[in-house]
Amino acid sequence: MAEQLAQAAGRWSKGRILLCLEGGYHLQGQAAVIIQILNALGQWGLPLERGESDREPAGHILRRLDQVIETQKVYWDL
Numbered sequence: 001m002a003e004q005l006a007q008a009a010g011r012w013s014k015g016r017i018l019l020c021l022e023g024g025y026h027l028q029g030q031a032a033v034i035i036q037i038l039n040a041l042g043q044w045g046l047p048l049e050r051g052e053s054d055r056e057p058a059g060h061i062l063r064r065l066d067q068v069i070e071t072q073k074v075y076w077d078l
Helices: 002-012 027-042 058-073
Strands: none
Touching: 002 027, 002 058
């Protein structure tokens, strides 16, 4: 669905997409969905890791999130 959304955004909104993340109760499932969406939209190739939900995020994910924050600072007061 995220890939189709990206295609539609490329055609209709100059590639702009706004996503809203709703909270969830299954942290591992939610993390997996977020990684898959980022992979689909950004073609980042983040590995889907399975493990305990209370462990620290992997370094490659934190680096990508830092990139997203830096990009969004232009538009939002972060």
